[in-house]
Amino acid sequence: MQDVHGGNIWKWQNVPGQKVLDFSASLNPLGPPKRVFQLLSENLPNLVHYPDPENLEARRALSRYLGIDPRHIILGNGAMELLYLLPRALRLQSALIPIPTFSGYEKALLLQSADPRFIAWWGIDPFTAKVDKLARLKQAAGGIQGLFICHPNNPTGEVLEKRFLLNLLDFCQERKIWMILDEAFIDFLDQPEVYSLIQEVVSSTRLIVIRSLTKFFALPGLRLGYGVGPEEVIGRLKEEQIPWSVNVLAQRIVGEILKEEAYALESRKFIQAERLFLLKALAEIEGIRPLPGRVNFLLCQLTGEGLTSTRLAATLVEKGVLIRDCSALRGLNRQYFRIAVRTREENLSLLSALQRICL
Incomplete structure (x- = not known):
């Protein structure tokens, strides 16, 4: 069994000349209270x-x-x-x-x-x-x-x-x-x-x-x-x-x-809006089928020929974007990857990179 997790920002933090956008770790995009x-x-x-x-x-x-x-x-x-x-x-x-x-x-x-x-x-x-x-x-x-x-x-x-x-x-x-x-x-x-x-x-x-x-x-x-x-x-x-x-x-x-009730309400509202935005935008990219999850990440399937999730992840790393390659996850295959729901600016950067790769 291969032990695979997202969130290993330390491995990629020194990508030359680029700020790394981490979509591999499923965390609250608003940051801590x-x-x-x-x-x-x-x-x-x-x-x-x-x-x-x-x-x-x-x-x-x-x-x-x-x-x-x-x-x-x-x-x-x-x-x-x-x-x-x-x-x-x-x-x-x-x-x-x-x-x-x-x-x-x-x-x-x-x-x-x-x-x-x-x-x-x-x-x-x-x-x-x-x-x-x-x-x-x-x-x-x-x-x-x-x-x-x-x-x-x-x-x-x-x-x-x-x-x-x-x-x-x-x-x-x-x-x-x-x-x-x-x-x-x-x-x-x-x-x-x-x-x-x-x-x-x-x-x-x-x-x-x-x-x-x-x-x-x-x-x-x-x-x-x-x-x-x-x-x-x-x-x-x-x-x-x-x-x-x-x-x-x-x-x-x-x-x-645990007392941060306003933060919790704001976070849920924000993440739901961005998840729906991502879901719609991803569905419009040829070769990608997003699954309609209910939380702060989306599992996506590559439906086209040739491109695998491992290759996609490697290509995105070169552009300073991390995703979770799910090819080694039991029950999935090289068609699947997972992305976190981030801020609108970050989500747009991911979508732009995916559109260029999937053309």
Whole structure:
């Protein structure tokens, strides 16, 4: 398995004579809330102290925000840390991964010598979009101990109805399957609570929800995520987690960024408008078929002859533009690439470059 991620700006930051536009990392294009930099500056003196090993202040802030007891909450060095800890903490021997999706689940399982099983499930074509998704999952779930669902899904941007997710959770409960719901991109939806299962965690014995705080707030370098699950599972995760994995600066800003309601509303409105603009403009470029995702990125298919996503990505790099080549992502091929939704000026630069290449 090839481990491929977007966001490696450091590899390309010295492209001669050009400013690099990064469409490979799916972050909030508005950047962090303005207050964040002031908060970080104010807390620099705290770098002389070890972080709180219990992340107590940050967990209490999340508890108030979610309305969930802090005993059900764990902080992580990004959502990725918690996803990598889960197979060991849950003692998973096998898990089902609907594809195409985030490649980190497979790697997390393999690191623990667990068996990842795959099912082509997320709808990248009209056939898979119309089949009975719940029935297909149930049919493929024989003998598994875990199920990874990325919701909204990366890279397709699809969103599932809450009723569907509740039915799937009921099935997992009956079969004693751990349902691991990765909601890293949930905050980009207009009404996250309408689609999330995070409030079901307290009453469920088989649900774990993982979220990122650095994608929506555009702070990936700070590394901050959290998990919500049964108290016993949270305890197991803490036993597996290295001490002080969350730094003191990350800990100190949690409570403040969760108060940024105006920023959240502005971000969702801005991203929705730019996504629709990009969707329409991309569809007008011959040889490109964008898939109508619901969050801050779009998966696109190259429909013409000759041009591959790898070649397209390499050509764009020469023009100072980074995209996510999805050819190595399980369930996709060399026709697919993903782009983030950026500002109008940046989006126009990408569209101009694509038009010149695809002519």
